[in-house]
Amino acid sequence: MNNHDLMGYADRWSTKQGDEIQFKVHCSSTLGYNVQIGRLWGPLQSDGSHPCHFEAIDATCNGIYPAQSQTTLCGSSAVFPSVSIDYRLGFTLFLFFCPTLLQHTHPQTLSYIRLNNSTSLTLQVSLAGELELLIEREGDHQSTSLPIKLAKEWYACGISFCFASGSLTLWCKSLYRGPNIPAELYVKKGFPTGDPKLVSELSITVAGLPKPQAVTRGSYLSFNGLIEYPTVFEGVMSPEHLKQISKTDFSDLLLNSVIASWDFSVGIATETVFDRSTNAAHGKLINQPARGIPGRNWHSDSPSWISDPNSYTAIHFHSDDLIDAEWEDSFSFLVPDNLPSGIFAAKLSCEDTHYFIPFIVRAGTNKKSRVAFLVSTATYIAYQNHRSRYFSSANERLHGRLNILDDIDLMFIRNNQFGLSTYDRHADGSGVYYSSASRPAFNIKPGGRLWNFAADLLIIKWFRDIGMPIDVLTDEDLHREGLHAVANYDVVLSGSHPEYVSYVMYTSLEQFVSDGGSFMYLGGNGFYWRIAFHSSKRGVVEIRRTEGVRSWDAGPGCYYTSFTGERSGLWRANGKPPQKFLGVGFIGQGFDISSYYRRTSTCATAAWVFKEINSDILGNFGLMLGGAAGLELDAIDYELGTPENTIVLATSENHSNTYELAIEEVLTPHGATDGLLCNKIRSNIVLTRPFHDGGWVFSAGSIAFVGSLAFGDTSNDISRLVRNILMMFLSKKA
Known part of the structure; x- marks a missing residue:
């Protein structure tokens, strides 16, 4: 059975005792699939066959389930409720648009209009990049187009x-560009007048097809581009009238x-x-344009x-x-x-x-x-279904070697309908702003490469190995609940890569430490x-x-x-560089090999650490490229706020030339920014006290630090160092 024939997702990441979590599964095998709920104690082999790290638990949902086919519809749109028009007078739909993908593998729907469930008008960008109108009435199909090549x-x-x-314009x-392009077209043939009705129902979808039509086509056939001020007028308008309307200030339109x-x-x-009209026909957006x-x-x-x-009148839709x-x-x-806190999974199985x-x-x-592990779900979601490992032109240069596709990469290639990560670009080249957990994820799994979720399971393994129970919570729990989510713990620790952080998350952890709690940042690029x-x-x-x-x-x-209206981007550019809180911040990255640390602290007050x-x-040594200092590195920077009381315990050295300074560190381009030539590229292990008392x-x-921890x-030595610090933090709160 192929991997892409069995997949699923849950309706939430975080649960508590008494919650009911729903799972949604696609399985194409006539054999159906088996479900086993279990606890994850560490990363698994890529085939899921590391039994000591997956502890099956009894659950009433365990068992065999029949095959189930699920449909996924990509593309965003705006759907509006039906409005009433005078059948005898007709109507005019007006809008502004800016295409961002001129030719695609399918037509791109600008608007879909349905009248009395008998006639539909589909305005679209054709495969040739022209504006095209399709008219369907009771099985009769006609089309017309404007003979122009649209531009961006x-x-x-x-x-x-x-x-x-029977008239259409x-x-x-x-x-x-000035003149009309080319001006206007009229279509009258094929539309008998019939017996006019007093009132007709008009339904409109902008930037995509309605769901019933999308299900038939297998896609919303969405438009790639910007649209603003779609407006429905009563009555037929001439081209000259439409030209005058295009000059109207739509923010004050009260006709x-x-x-x-x-x-x-x-x-x-x-x-x-x-809807700004008196009809208040407010619509809704599909798939978060x-x-x-x-x-x-x-x-x-x-x-x-x-x-x-008033200057932000557009929505950017994507197919x-x-x-x-x-x-x-x-x-x-x-x-x-009675189920304890931990990381669990529903294991779906069919054949192999x-x-x-x-x-x-x-x-x-x-x-x-007394210890809480803050699971980096915001980072997991930001990376969910990240495709640049095989689409990026810089992959081999980043890794310093030829990359070989693995099963996860192949699953991405075969399943490109399940959305993008925030590292990807849309089909039109624009960046992906939004990412969601409500879809199958092919890179958030306990097996495969040790990155993000799989790497964080090494922390779970380590705590089990030392015999210390910990509780877990997610980034979103901290964001929704604030300080309350962690206030009753003595120590909170991060995962290997807590890269994505909201304002509430950041300030809640600062308050937790300010109130006397201790925080252990076990990663990089956080x-x-x-x-x-x-x-x-x-x-x-x-993002x-x-x-x-x-x-x-x-x-x-x-x-x-x-x-929220908050300025996004780097926390560093938003006045809260991580150096102020963590003592260190992102300095550079490289993906060929990890290095080691050399002890730098001779401070007597920190001797207990060693x-x-x-x-x-x-x-x-380590499971992640062979050392504890690797992949993405953080270092102290007193100019960016590293507290003066910070103790630098150890510093990495001997990084390769695939490691490069972060671009925000390079004010003037020069040729000495790699690990061989630049001594700024290093990782610092530190203890710091960011708040007085x-x-x-x-x-x-x-x-890569957690790869050596476990x-x-x-x-x-990495395990001993972390354990010494953890026990000291706990003893200070005892």
């Missing part, structure tokens, strides 16, 4: 149609003939599209939709947007009252194929541990990007990439999140 610029467009008289004008006018600058933080987008009249002195919403696969439920798991759907169980009222969580949808994050190491740039006017450690060389922070400063038994 703003256009005004109108469709004027009267079923009673398709009109389009470039807003920047009696307006049936509906949808203003995309209103309610930007919501999925609602507001980008909001807070500059419109055709945007000017550069309006950096944010919060300060000037590959996906925020919720909307699969049907397959089975559910009721979390028992396995698929894991992870979830976490938080501690209930019977909390037993607290790098400022993100926003969706206010009501579980597992949805937003607008600005400065820093990035795979795309949001561009002018797009640096503020649509969810108890039972006899060598000055630390971590010259507050708790302590330990920072590892390397993603290497072999618990007697290695």
